[in-house]
Amino acid sequence: MLDMKLLEKRAGEGPSFLDEYRANLVHRGARTETLDQLLELNRQRKELITRSEQAKAHQKKVSAQIPELKRSGKDASQLLAETATLAQDVKTLERQAAEIDERVFQLALTLPNRTHGTVPVGKSADDNAVEKKVGEPRTFSFQAKEHFILGEKLGIFDFERATKVAGARFTFLKGFAARLERALIQFFMDLHSSQHGYMEMIPPFFVNSASMVGTGQFPKFFDDAFHVTGTDYHLIPTAEVPVTNYFRDEILEEEQLPLKFCAFSPCFRAEAGAAGRDTRGITRQHQFQKVELMVFAHPERSYELHEELTCHAEQCLVELELPFRRLNLCTADIGFAAAKTYDLEVWLPGAGVYREISSCSNFEDFQARRANIRYRSKGGKPQFVHTLNGSGLAIGRTIIALLENYQQEDGSVRVPRSLQKYMGGVDVIR
Protein backbone atom coordinates (compact mmCIF):
# COMPACT_ATOMS: atom_id res chain seq x y z
CA MET A 1 0.00 0.00 0.00
CA LEU A 2 1.18 3.47 -0.79
CA ASP A 3 1.72 6.26 1.70
CA MET A 4 -1.28 8.51 1.07
CA LYS A 5 0.18 11.37 3.07
CA LEU A 6 3.43 11.35 1.17
CA LEU A 7 1.49 11.06 -2.07
CA GLU A 8 -0.61 14.12 -1.23
CA LYS A 9 2.34 16.11 0.00
CA ARG A 10 4.40 15.41 -3.08
CA ALA A 11 1.40 15.99 -5.34
CA GLY A 12 1.09 19.44 -3.80
CA GLU A 13 4.70 20.24 -4.63
CA GLY A 14 4.00 20.06 -8.34
CA PRO A 15 3.09 17.71 -11.13
CA SER A 16 6.51 16.11 -11.65
CA PHE A 17 6.21 13.59 -8.84
CA LEU A 18 2.75 12.48 -9.92
CA ASP A 19 3.84 12.32 -13.56
CA GLU A 20 6.72 10.12 -12.56
CA TYR A 21 4.48 7.83 -10.56
CA ARG A 22 1.89 7.71 -13.35
CA ALA A 23 4.64 6.66 -15.74
CA ASN A 24 5.65 4.01 -13.23
CA LEU A 25 2.07 2.71 -13.12
CA VAL A 26 1.92 2.56 -16.90
CA HIS A 27 5.19 0.62 -17.00
CA ARG A 28 3.74 -1.85 -14.53
CA GLY A 29 0.56 -2.23 -16.53
CA ALA A 30 -1.64 -0.58 -13.89
CA ARG A 31 -4.39 1.98 -14.47
CA THR A 32 -3.41 5.58 -13.81
CA GLU A 33 -7.03 6.67 -13.34
CA THR A 34 -6.99 4.78 -10.06
CA LEU A 35 -4.41 7.22 -8.76
CA ASP A 36 -6.44 10.31 -9.66
CA GLN A 37 -9.56 8.66 -8.28
CA LEU A 38 -7.74 7.88 -5.08
CA LEU A 39 -6.47 11.43 -4.57
CA GLU A 40 -9.94 12.88 -5.19
CA LEU A 41 -11.61 10.31 -2.95
CA ASN A 42 -9.12 10.99 -0.19
CA ARG A 43 -9.84 14.71 -0.40
CA GLN A 44 -13.54 13.94 0.08
CA ARG A 45 -12.71 11.56 2.88
CA LYS A 46 -10.83 14.19 4.87
CA GLU A 47 -13.61 16.70 4.43
CA LEU A 48 -16.21 14.24 5.66
CA ILE A 49 -14.10 13.18 8.63
CA THR A 50 -13.62 16.80 9.65
CA ARG A 51 -17.36 17.49 9.48
CA SER A 52 -18.20 14.27 11.28
CA GLU A 53 -15.74 14.98 14.09
CA GLN A 54 -16.92 18.54 14.56
CA ALA A 55 -20.49 17.31 14.85
CA LYS A 56 -19.42 14.65 17.32
CA ALA A 57 -17.52 17.16 19.48
CA HIS A 58 -20.54 19.46 19.57
CA GLN A 59 -22.84 16.62 20.51
CA LYS A 60 -20.60 15.55 23.37
CA LYS A 61 -20.41 19.06 24.71
CA VAL A 62 -24.18 19.51 24.75
CA SER A 63 -24.75 16.04 26.12
CA ALA A 64 -22.42 16.71 29.04
CA GLN A 65 -24.83 19.35 30.37
CA ILE A 66 -27.53 16.77 31.01
CA PRO A 67 -26.15 15.22 34.19
CA GLU A 68 -25.51 18.70 35.65
CA LEU A 69 -29.11 19.71 35.00
CA LYS A 70 -30.41 16.49 36.49
CA ARG A 71 -28.26 16.83 39.57
CA SER A 72 -29.58 20.29 40.30
CA GLY A 73 -33.10 18.94 39.90
CA LYS A 74 -33.98 20.94 36.78
CA ASP A 75 -35.96 19.74 33.78
CA ALA A 76 -33.73 18.28 31.06
CA SER A 77 -36.37 17.34 28.51
CA GLN A 78 -35.60 20.21 26.13
CA LEU A 79 -31.90 19.34 26.08
CA LEU A 80 -32.73 15.69 25.59
CA ALA A 81 -34.79 16.53 22.53
CA GLU A 82 -31.95 18.65 21.16
CA THR A 83 -29.28 15.99 21.67
CA ALA A 84 -31.54 13.37 20.11
CA THR A 85 -31.50 15.36 16.87
CA LEU A 86 -27.74 15.89 17.09
CA ALA A 87 -27.23 12.17 17.57
CA GLN A 88 -29.07 11.47 14.34
CA ASP A 89 -26.88 13.94 12.39
CA VAL A 90 -23.72 12.48 13.90
CA LYS A 91 -24.78 8.98 12.99
CA THR A 92 -25.37 9.94 9.36
CA LEU A 93 -22.04 11.75 9.04
CA GLU A 94 -20.14 8.97 10.77
CA ARG A 95 -21.63 6.41 8.45
CA GLN A 96 -20.67 8.44 5.38
CA ALA A 97 -17.14 9.01 6.68
CA ALA A 98 -16.66 5.32 7.49
CA GLU A 99 -17.91 4.34 4.06
CA ILE A 100 -15.57 6.62 2.13
CA ASP A 101 -12.70 5.69 4.42
CA GLU A 102 -13.22 2.04 3.50
CA ARG A 103 -13.41 2.92 -0.19
CA VAL A 104 -10.12 4.81 -0.05
CA PHE A 105 -8.51 1.89 1.77
CA GLN A 106 -9.80 -0.73 -0.65
CA LEU A 107 -8.75 1.34 -3.67
CA ALA A 108 -5.31 2.00 -2.22
CA LEU A 109 -4.84 -1.77 -1.81
CA THR A 110 -5.15 -2.26 -5.58
CA LEU A 111 -2.25 0.03 -6.54
CA PRO A 112 1.14 -1.62 -7.03
CA ASN A 113 4.30 -0.53 -5.27
CA ARG A 114 6.59 2.10 -6.76
CA THR A 115 9.76 0.65 -8.23
CA HIS A 116 13.23 1.64 -7.07
CA GLY A 117 15.38 3.92 -9.26
CA THR A 118 17.72 1.07 -10.21
CA VAL A 119 14.91 -0.99 -11.75
CA PRO A 120 15.10 -1.02 -15.56
CA VAL A 121 12.10 0.35 -17.43
CA GLY A 122 10.72 -2.18 -19.86
CA LYS A 123 7.78 -3.40 -21.88
CA SER A 124 8.09 -7.15 -21.33
CA ALA A 125 10.19 -9.83 -19.65
CA ASP A 126 12.65 -9.43 -22.55
CA ASP A 127 13.73 -6.13 -21.01
CA ASN A 128 14.93 -7.67 -17.75
CA ALA A 129 18.60 -6.83 -17.23
CA VAL A 130 21.06 -9.70 -16.94
CA GLU A 131 23.31 -8.58 -14.09
CA LYS A 132 25.71 -11.50 -14.09
CA LYS A 133 26.27 -15.08 -15.08
CA VAL A 134 27.90 -17.57 -12.75
CA GLY A 135 29.26 -20.96 -13.75
CA GLU A 136 29.89 -22.42 -17.19
CA PRO A 137 27.08 -24.47 -18.75
CA ARG A 138 28.40 -27.97 -19.17
CA THR A 139 28.82 -29.34 -22.68
CA PHE A 140 27.34 -32.74 -23.43
CA SER A 141 28.65 -35.36 -25.85
CA PHE A 142 25.05 -36.53 -26.26
CA GLN A 143 21.60 -34.96 -26.52
CA ALA A 144 20.73 -33.67 -23.01
CA LYS A 145 17.24 -34.72 -21.91
CA GLU A 146 14.58 -32.82 -20.06
CA HIS A 147 13.98 -33.60 -16.39
CA PHE A 148 10.65 -35.40 -16.83
CA ILE A 149 12.16 -37.80 -19.37
CA LEU A 150 15.01 -38.56 -17.00
CA GLY A 151 12.71 -38.80 -13.99
CA GLU A 152 10.27 -41.13 -15.61
CA LYS A 153 13.06 -43.36 -16.88
CA LEU A 154 14.53 -43.49 -13.37
CA GLY A 155 11.06 -44.27 -12.02
CA ILE A 156 11.17 -41.40 -9.53
CA PHE A 157 8.22 -39.32 -10.81
CA ASP A 158 4.68 -40.66 -11.15
CA PHE A 159 2.46 -38.17 -12.95
CA GLU A 160 -0.35 -40.49 -14.01
CA ARG A 161 -1.22 -41.79 -10.60
CA ALA A 162 -0.95 -38.27 -9.14
CA THR A 163 -3.57 -37.18 -11.67
CA LYS A 164 -5.79 -40.08 -10.62
CA VAL A 165 -5.35 -39.44 -6.92
CA ALA A 166 -5.35 -35.63 -6.89
CA GLY A 167 -5.52 -34.08 -10.36
CA ALA A 168 -3.46 -32.31 -12.96
CA ARG A 169 -0.30 -30.53 -11.79
CA PHE A 170 0.40 -32.88 -8.93
CA THR A 171 3.20 -35.45 -8.78
CA PHE A 172 4.23 -38.40 -6.67
CA LEU A 173 7.95 -38.27 -5.93
CA LYS A 174 9.34 -41.77 -5.40
CA GLY A 175 12.62 -43.22 -4.25
CA PHE A 176 15.54 -40.95 -5.06
CA ALA A 177 13.30 -38.02 -6.00
CA ALA A 178 11.71 -38.07 -2.56
CA ARG A 179 15.13 -38.55 -1.04
CA LEU A 180 16.54 -35.62 -3.05
CA GLU A 181 13.67 -33.43 -1.92
CA ARG A 182 14.35 -34.27 1.72
CA ALA A 183 18.11 -33.84 1.30
CA LEU A 184 17.76 -30.42 -0.32
CA ILE A 185 15.48 -29.12 2.42
CA GLN A 186 18.01 -30.19 5.01
CA PHE A 187 20.95 -28.83 3.01
CA PHE A 188 19.40 -25.38 2.45
CA MET A 189 18.10 -25.00 5.99
CA ASP A 190 21.52 -25.95 7.36
CA LEU A 191 23.30 -23.51 5.06
CA HIS A 192 21.12 -20.52 5.93
CA SER A 193 20.73 -21.16 9.63
CA SER A 194 24.33 -22.03 10.43
CA GLN A 195 26.27 -20.07 7.77
CA HIS A 196 24.09 -17.07 6.92
CA GLY A 197 22.57 -16.18 10.29
CA TYR A 198 18.88 -16.86 9.73
CA MET A 199 16.55 -18.18 12.45
CA GLU A 200 14.94 -21.44 11.36
CA MET A 201 11.18 -21.42 11.20
CA ILE A 202 8.36 -23.71 10.17
CA PRO A 203 5.21 -21.63 9.84
CA PRO A 204 1.53 -22.55 9.63
CA PHE A 205 0.61 -23.63 6.10
CA PHE A 206 -2.81 -21.99 6.35
CA VAL A 207 -3.33 -18.32 7.06
CA ASN A 208 -6.35 -16.06 7.53
CA SER A 209 -7.35 -13.44 4.99
CA ALA A 210 -5.87 -10.56 7.02
CA SER A 211 -2.45 -12.15 6.49
CA MET A 212 -3.06 -12.51 2.76
CA VAL A 213 -3.92 -8.79 2.59
CA GLY A 214 -0.81 -8.00 4.62
CA THR A 215 1.62 -9.40 2.06
CA GLY A 216 -0.37 -8.28 -0.99
CA GLN A 217 -2.06 -11.48 -2.24
CA PHE A 218 -5.53 -10.19 -1.38
CA PRO A 219 -7.68 -8.60 -2.59
CA LYS A 220 -6.19 -8.52 -6.07
CA PHE A 221 -4.94 -12.09 -6.45
CA PHE A 222 -7.61 -13.94 -4.49
CA ASP A 223 -8.14 -16.53 -7.25
CA ASP A 224 -4.46 -17.51 -7.32
CA ALA A 225 -4.79 -19.15 -3.91
CA PHE A 226 -6.59 -22.25 -2.63
CA HIS A 227 -9.25 -21.60 -0.01
CA VAL A 228 -10.87 -23.88 2.53
CA THR A 229 -14.61 -23.70 1.97
CA GLY A 230 -16.63 -22.48 4.90
CA THR A 231 -13.61 -21.11 6.75
CA ASP A 232 -11.24 -18.16 6.63
CA TYR A 233 -8.30 -20.50 6.06
CA HIS A 234 -6.23 -20.07 2.91
CA LEU A 235 -3.35 -22.29 1.82
CA ILE A 236 -0.11 -20.35 1.70
CA PRO A 237 1.35 -19.68 -1.75
CA THR A 238 4.74 -19.12 -0.06
CA ALA A 239 6.16 -19.00 3.46
CA GLU A 240 6.53 -15.27 2.89
CA VAL A 241 2.89 -14.86 3.93
CA PRO A 242 2.97 -16.40 7.41
CA VAL A 243 6.52 -15.24 8.15
CA THR A 244 5.96 -11.60 7.16
CA ASN A 245 2.70 -11.55 9.10
CA TYR A 246 4.50 -13.00 12.13
CA PHE A 247 5.01 -9.38 13.29
CA ARG A 248 1.73 -7.99 12.00
CA ASP A 249 0.39 -5.15 14.19
CA GLU A 250 3.57 -5.09 16.23
CA ILE A 251 6.17 -2.47 17.05
CA LEU A 252 9.73 -3.81 17.08
CA GLU A 253 12.73 -2.29 18.83
CA GLU A 254 15.24 -0.66 16.48
CA GLU A 255 18.12 -2.70 17.97
CA GLN A 256 16.33 -5.93 16.99
CA LEU A 257 16.73 -5.14 13.30
CA PRO A 258 17.52 -6.77 11.02
CA LEU A 259 15.49 -9.88 11.90
CA LYS A 260 16.31 -12.78 9.59
CA PHE A 261 14.33 -16.00 9.19
CA CYS A 262 14.68 -19.02 6.95
CA ALA A 263 11.42 -20.86 6.69
CA PHE A 264 10.57 -24.20 5.18
CA SER A 265 7.07 -24.78 3.85
CA PRO A 266 5.03 -26.37 1.13
CA CYS A 267 3.49 -23.80 -1.23
CA PHE A 268 0.07 -24.06 -2.83
CA ARG A 269 -0.86 -22.20 -5.99
CA ALA A 270 -4.11 -22.37 -7.92
CA GLU A 271 -3.05 -19.97 -10.67
CA ALA A 272 -5.97 -20.74 -12.93
CA GLY A 273 -4.64 -18.33 -15.53
CA ALA A 274 -1.42 -20.23 -15.99
CA ALA A 275 -3.02 -23.37 -17.45
CA GLY A 276 -1.21 -24.57 -20.55
CA ARG A 277 2.27 -23.37 -19.61
CA ASP A 278 4.94 -25.84 -18.60
CA THR A 279 2.43 -28.67 -18.50
CA ARG A 280 5.04 -31.41 -18.63
CA GLY A 281 7.10 -32.30 -15.61
CA ILE A 282 7.27 -30.66 -12.21
CA THR A 283 8.10 -27.12 -13.31
CA ARG A 284 4.68 -25.66 -12.50
CA GLN A 285 2.71 -27.49 -9.84
CA HIS A 286 -0.21 -26.77 -7.54
CA GLN A 287 2.01 -27.88 -4.66
CA PHE A 288 5.76 -27.55 -4.20
CA GLN A 289 8.19 -27.02 -1.36
CA LYS A 290 10.49 -24.14 -0.73
CA VAL A 291 12.97 -22.73 1.72
CA GLU A 292 12.31 -19.03 2.02
CA LEU A 293 14.60 -16.30 3.30
CA MET A 294 12.89 -13.37 5.00
CA VAL A 295 14.30 -10.17 6.47
CA PHE A 296 12.73 -7.36 8.49
CA ALA A 297 15.05 -4.43 7.91
CA HIS A 298 15.72 -0.86 8.93
CA PRO A 299 14.76 1.32 5.92
CA GLU A 300 18.27 2.72 5.66
CA ARG A 301 19.78 -0.75 5.30
CA SER A 302 17.20 -2.58 3.20
CA TYR A 303 19.01 -2.33 -0.14
CA GLU A 304 22.28 -3.45 1.37
CA LEU A 305 20.42 -6.41 2.91
CA HIS A 306 18.71 -7.10 -0.41
CA GLU A 307 22.11 -7.63 -2.02
CA GLU A 308 23.16 -9.82 0.88
CA LEU A 309 20.00 -11.94 0.81
CA THR A 310 20.36 -12.47 -2.92
CA CYS A 311 23.94 -13.64 -2.41
CA HIS A 312 22.72 -16.09 0.22
CA ALA A 313 20.26 -17.53 -2.30
CA GLU A 314 23.00 -17.67 -4.95
CA GLN A 315 25.24 -19.54 -2.55
CA CYS A 316 22.84 -22.53 -2.77
CA LEU A 317 23.51 -22.74 -6.50
CA VAL A 318 27.23 -22.16 -6.10
CA GLU A 319 27.53 -25.03 -3.63
CA LEU A 320 25.51 -27.31 -5.89
CA GLU A 321 27.74 -26.17 -8.78
CA LEU A 322 24.79 -25.21 -10.93
CA PRO A 323 25.28 -22.48 -13.58
CA PHE A 324 22.90 -19.55 -13.21
CA ARG A 325 22.34 -15.91 -14.01
CA ARG A 326 20.92 -13.01 -12.04
CA LEU A 327 18.25 -10.77 -13.56
CA ASN A 328 17.16 -7.35 -12.40
CA LEU A 329 13.46 -7.53 -13.24
CA CYS A 330 12.16 -4.62 -15.31
CA THR A 331 9.04 -2.59 -14.56
CA ALA A 332 6.88 -4.80 -16.79
CA ASP A 333 7.87 -8.08 -15.15
CA ILE A 334 8.31 -7.18 -11.48
CA GLY A 335 5.65 -8.32 -8.99
CA PHE A 336 2.83 -6.21 -7.62
CA ALA A 337 4.27 -5.63 -4.15
CA ALA A 338 7.99 -5.39 -4.92
CA ALA A 339 10.10 -2.25 -5.30
CA LYS A 340 13.01 -4.23 -6.71
CA THR A 341 13.45 -7.90 -7.58
CA TYR A 342 16.37 -10.06 -8.58
CA ASP A 343 15.42 -13.36 -10.18
CA LEU A 344 17.94 -16.16 -10.15
CA GLU A 345 17.63 -18.39 -13.19
CA VAL A 346 19.33 -21.76 -13.29
CA TRP A 347 20.61 -23.22 -16.55
CA LEU A 348 18.64 -26.26 -17.75
CA PRO A 349 20.60 -28.06 -20.50
CA GLY A 350 17.71 -30.42 -21.29
CA ALA A 351 15.18 -27.67 -21.87
CA GLY A 352 17.91 -25.37 -23.17
CA VAL A 353 16.72 -22.39 -21.14
CA TYR A 354 17.47 -20.43 -18.01
CA ARG A 355 14.55 -21.06 -15.61
CA GLU A 356 13.60 -19.09 -12.50
CA ILE A 357 14.61 -20.85 -9.29
CA SER A 358 14.61 -17.93 -6.86
CA SER A 359 13.06 -14.50 -6.66
CA CYS A 360 14.57 -12.03 -4.20
CA SER A 361 12.63 -8.85 -3.52
CA ASN A 362 12.77 -5.70 -1.48
CA PHE A 363 9.22 -4.55 -0.75
CA GLU A 364 10.35 -1.44 1.12
CA ASP A 365 7.42 -0.41 3.35
CA PHE A 366 4.68 -1.65 1.00
CA GLN A 367 3.90 -4.81 2.96
CA ALA A 368 4.77 -3.27 6.33
CA ARG A 369 2.16 -0.59 5.74
CA ARG A 370 -0.51 -3.19 4.92
CA ALA A 371 0.48 -5.50 7.74
CA ASN A 372 1.24 -2.60 10.13
CA ILE A 373 4.75 -3.70 11.09
CA ARG A 374 6.79 -0.93 12.65
CA TYR A 375 9.92 -0.30 14.66
CA ARG A 376 10.64 2.36 17.23
CA SER A 377 13.93 4.19 17.47
CA LYS A 378 14.88 5.51 20.87
CA GLY A 379 12.45 8.24 21.85
CA GLY A 380 11.07 8.40 18.32
CA LYS A 381 7.74 7.69 16.68
CA PRO A 382 7.07 4.24 15.28
CA GLN A 383 8.13 3.85 11.65
CA PHE A 384 7.40 1.16 9.09
CA VAL A 385 10.08 -1.48 8.59
CA HIS A 386 11.19 -2.69 5.19
CA THR A 387 10.48 -6.32 4.33
CA LEU A 388 12.54 -8.50 2.03
CA ASN A 389 12.38 -12.09 0.96
CA GLY A 390 13.74 -14.57 -1.51
CA SER A 391 13.66 -18.26 -2.25
CA GLY A 392 16.64 -20.12 -0.99
CA LEU A 393 15.65 -22.17 -2.99
CA ALA A 394 12.57 -23.71 -4.54
CA ILE A 395 13.12 -27.43 -3.96
CA GLY A 396 11.27 -28.91 -6.95
CA ARG A 397 13.04 -26.70 -9.44
CA THR A 398 16.37 -27.51 -7.83
CA ILE A 399 15.64 -31.18 -8.49
CA ILE A 400 14.94 -30.32 -12.13
CA ALA A 401 18.26 -28.49 -12.34
CA LEU A 402 20.17 -31.34 -10.71
CA LEU A 403 18.67 -33.95 -13.02
CA GLU A 404 19.34 -31.97 -16.17
CA ASN A 405 22.82 -30.71 -15.29
CA TYR A 406 24.20 -33.93 -13.83
CA GLN A 407 22.68 -36.41 -16.28
CA GLN A 408 24.89 -38.97 -17.98
CA GLU A 409 24.50 -40.65 -21.31
CA ASP A 410 22.93 -43.81 -19.82
CA GLY A 411 20.25 -41.75 -18.06
CA SER A 412 21.83 -41.96 -14.61
CA VAL A 413 22.42 -38.77 -12.62
CA ARG A 414 25.43 -37.80 -10.53
CA VAL A 415 24.93 -36.26 -7.09
CA PRO A 416 27.05 -33.13 -6.49
CA ARG A 417 29.64 -33.52 -3.79
CA SER A 418 28.07 -31.06 -1.33
CA LEU A 419 24.80 -33.00 -1.36
CA GLN A 420 26.19 -36.52 -1.01
CA LYS A 421 26.29 -36.56 2.77
CA TYR A 422 22.61 -35.58 2.80
CA MET A 423 21.92 -38.49 0.41
CA GLY A 424 23.41 -41.12 2.65
CA GLY A 425 26.60 -41.17 0.60
CA VAL A 426 24.89 -41.92 -2.71
CA ASP A 427 26.91 -40.37 -5.56
CA VAL A 428 24.94 -41.59 -8.58
CA ILE A 429 21.21 -42.04 -9.04
CA ARG A 430 20.41 -44.85 -11.42
Added chain:
RNA sequence: GGAGAGGUGGGAGAGUGGUUUAAUCCAACAGCCUGGAACGCUGUCAUGGUCGCAAGGCCAUCGCGAGUUCGAAUCUCGCCCUCUCCGCCA
Protein backbone atom coordinates in the same frame (compact mmCIF):
# COMPACT_ATOMS: atom_id res chain seq x y z
C1' G B 1 -16.72 -30.34 19.53
C1' G B 2 -19.29 -29.58 24.79
C1' A B 3 -19.41 -26.96 29.73
C1' G B 4 -17.51 -23.11 32.84
C1' A B 5 -14.33 -18.74 33.66
C1' G B 6 -12.05 -14.77 31.47
C1' G B 7 -9.91 -10.73 27.68
C1' U B 8 -8.78 -2.99 30.37
C1' G B 9 -2.25 0.85 28.41
C1' G B 10 4.86 -2.04 28.14
C1' G B 11 3.40 -5.28 32.77
C1' A B 12 0.11 -5.84 37.20
C1' G B 13 -4.67 -4.09 38.24
C1' A B 14 -9.29 -0.80 39.80
C1' G B 15 -13.45 0.66 37.35
C1' U B 16 -21.47 -2.31 36.68
C1' G B 17 -24.66 4.05 32.46
C1' G B 18 -22.73 10.71 33.18
C1' U B 19 -16.68 14.86 38.03
C1' U B 20 -13.26 8.79 34.11
C1' U B 21 -9.88 13.65 31.33
C1' A B 22 -9.31 5.03 32.30
C1' A B 23 -7.52 5.42 39.32
C1' U B 24 -3.29 3.15 41.54
C1' C B 25 1.23 0.33 41.53
C1' C B 26 5.47 -1.59 38.81
C1' A B 27 8.77 -1.07 34.74
C1' A B 28 11.03 2.58 31.40
C1' C B 29 12.91 7.55 30.30
C1' A B 30 14.53 12.69 31.79
C1' G B 31 15.86 15.94 35.78
C1' C B 32 17.13 17.02 41.03
C1' C B 33 20.11 14.87 44.90
C1' U B 34 25.44 12.26 45.00
C1' G B 35 32.48 12.10 44.39
C1' G B 36 29.74 8.12 41.64
C1' A B 37 25.57 5.11 42.63
C1' A B 38 21.37 3.19 45.51
C1' C B 39 17.33 5.43 48.14
C1' G B 40 14.21 9.57 47.88
C1' C B 41 11.81 13.59 45.22
C1' U B 42 9.85 15.97 40.54
C1' G B 43 8.35 15.33 35.70
C1' U B 44 7.44 12.45 31.16
C1' C B 45 5.32 7.94 29.75
C1' A B 46 -0.15 4.89 24.10
C1' U B 47 -1.60 4.44 18.87
C1' G B 48 -4.05 6.19 14.76
C1' G B 49 -6.94 9.92 12.35
C1' U B 50 -8.14 15.04 11.58
C1' C B 51 -7.76 20.58 11.82
C1' G B 52 -3.74 24.16 12.34
C1' C B 53 2.22 27.96 9.85
C1' A B 54 2.85 26.64 14.82
C1' A B 55 1.53 26.27 19.83
C1' G B 56 -2.15 23.29 20.34
C1' G B 57 -7.28 21.60 19.59
C1' C B 58 -10.68 17.83 18.32
C1' C B 59 -12.20 12.55 17.15
C1' A B 60 -11.53 7.29 17.65
C1' U B 61 -9.54 3.01 20.20
C1' C B 62 -10.77 -0.99 27.15
C1' G B 63 -10.29 -8.63 22.29
C1' C B 64 -13.19 -7.71 17.23
C1' G B 65 -17.93 -6.26 14.96
C1' A B 66 -22.92 -4.69 15.28
C1' G B 67 -26.86 -2.71 18.50
C1' U B 68 -29.59 0.02 22.71
C1' U B 69 -29.01 5.24 24.73
C1' C B 70 -28.80 12.27 24.65
C1' G B 71 -24.39 9.57 26.71
C1' A B 72 -21.21 2.75 26.84
C1' A B 73 -14.89 0.07 29.39
C1' U B 74 -19.83 -0.63 31.90
C1' C B 75 -26.14 -2.99 29.05
C1' U B 76 -27.71 -6.53 24.56
C1' C B 77 -26.39 -9.76 20.34
C1' G B 78 -22.76 -12.18 17.09
C1' C B 79 -17.71 -13.55 16.40
C1' C B 80 -12.44 -14.33 17.82
C1' C B 81 -8.92 -15.69 21.38
C1' U B 82 -6.97 -17.48 26.32
C1' C B 83 -7.48 -20.65 30.72
C1' U B 84 -9.81 -25.03 33.39
C1' C B 85 -12.51 -29.56 32.86
C1' C B 86 -14.72 -33.24 29.48
C1' G B 87 -14.75 -35.62 24.59
C1' C B 88 -11.78 -36.79 20.24
C1' C B 89 -6.96 -37.29 18.25
C1' A B 90 -1.00 -37.57 15.91
